[in-house]
Amino acid sequence: MSFYQELNDLKLDLSEYGEEPLTEGERQRWNKRVLRKLPRRRAGSRARIRLGIAAAAVAAVLTLGLAMPFGQATLARIPFVAGLIERYMNGENPPDYSPYKTAVGETAENAFGKLTLNEVLVEADRLLIGSTFEPAPGVRFNYRTHLTPRVLVNGEDLQLTRGSQSVKESDGRYTIYGDVQFRDLPGEGPLKLRIAYDTLSTPSHKTIAIEEPWVFEVEVSTDSIARDTRTIELNRTIELENGERVTLLRAIVSPVSTLVSFDATKASDSIGFKLVSAGGEEIPYREAHVFDEGDELSYVRFGPIDAEAKKYSLVPIRTLERDKAIGPAVPVEPVKPAAPLEFGKPLEPNEAIG
Template identity: 40%
Template sequence: MSIFKDLNDVKLDLSEFEEMPLSKHEQKRILKKVKKEISLRKPKKKWLGVGIASVAVCVLSLSLTIDKGTIASMPFVGGVIEKYINSNENLDYSAYKTAIGETAENELGKLTLNEVMIDDRQLFLSATFEPAEHVDFDYQTYITPKVKINGKVYTVTTGGQSVELNNKMFMIYNDIDLEHPIKTENVQMEISYDTWNFDTKIEQPWTFHVKVSQAKLLEEKKVFEINKTITLNNGENVTIQKVVTTPISTTVYYDLSQSKSENVYFKIQSKDGKLESYSSAFTSNKLGDVSFVRFYGLKFEQTKYFLVAYDSRGHQLSNVSIPIN
């Protein structure tokens, strides 16, 4: 007989234990915990449709709970943008970020803009949100901003994540894909957190006017002009325009207007044969649209890299390998 069957026969006297009802706070905390444990975890990958008439929002939902303690009184937690990009790596982008530390408040609560970082045709924001007492907020609630860069709106898509530090404080992350690269070293931004859960406008948005430097990023940015057309196994053509690499990301830009299929992506293969898969992508065969795949964590000064065409299921579409560097 197993020990578990033995334990089934044990008689316990429960009269010595006093049954206490859970407080509303404890009920809420446990409910959040259950929701967090059963939530689906998906990779951070954006699949965008063709001919976007308005801003498309692509959001990754991920739960993370940190115990109270000293964090509860901290308006800013260091290194947040790096952890949003890759929580498994010990990244340090201090040289490319601008610390802000400004706080705005409305009837929904306090929001502190912590950091801003510009990359090649993308923007990263981190903020800390302290909801007001009457506001029900959790990791499945999202706040998204409208951003003007040097007075203009370049936003194509906005992704985001809310991370619970405790029941009174949340980290708010956003990554924004931009229509064009930003070429000026010093950038004026108006960042207005004006949307609650995608479709509800905030009457008094949290608005910040900040100056951000990308001088260091532009100094280290490299552009590899490729301008080569390859023929896929099905006879259709794809033109690889360029590869842009920064200390933060590597992006491959290409033209699919001569391909009937939009299911064409690229992986990057190192000299020793290791394949790197992209983190996010946009594909369109509409004339004038530029498709791209974006990677993180590649060091071009350490090895030679090549481009290889694949579809979304991992099937190689061409035997041609295009050298990048």
């Protein structure tokens, strides 16, 4: 019997997935998907596109089956669950990020249940979090529950965006993935993180404040990943086939991802890029933010590459026409010796570009 025949015969319990109306956020996301399929008309408004693996499809629901008083959240140490962040990044072929992760294995408990912070990983601009949640008796929880971390770095709120995903495990617990993006992470010393889960959201777009939140204090070193991360200056302005101009600034290449920053204020919000090797291999796309107005930089993130061993190029495209190049390709080539990453270095345009 083939794998697909086995799937056809698989019996699933769908009782917990009742029909529910879309939330306001879900309706907006579907509206955007439909609008992107239609011919575009420039309206001159600022565009912000947030496309993320896992995070884009996550909504929230929490139903309490009975009223429970909130008690003081308690902390405990338990063995951490390895490999969670790797599964989040690549479920089919999980890499090994052990040299770059910080294992925590700390559990906080309140009336909603037990939340274990398993491990964290800091890149140049973001924090990846792997946690495990065990709902308390009487608390109904499913894959649509939105449990998003709030993070302080050395006591400061440097957050730009936050995302999360919940995945049910075979033992009834849930793996909670978190992805928090920052601005200007500190460049010296270990990072002192305060990670708090203090709100839950419902399908009706209602946010529930948790009186006794799950809170974790973690100290993270960025030395290992900084040593294996390279900043490649691009500093190249290209003209697209329609006369628009885009300035590619730099690529930050880490063992986890490839982050490319660019200035799209002289182009439309439909601009995108794909990253390809000299042999034609397309590097997996992860997410993008595009700003066609204002002073914020746009960026696109791909999977990791080995820029020292292979040659790569960034090819400009339209987001709905990935197979068609709309301008010249830009090589991603490190200058020998490649400059090591400076944590905390702002992703700002080079002064010579203007």
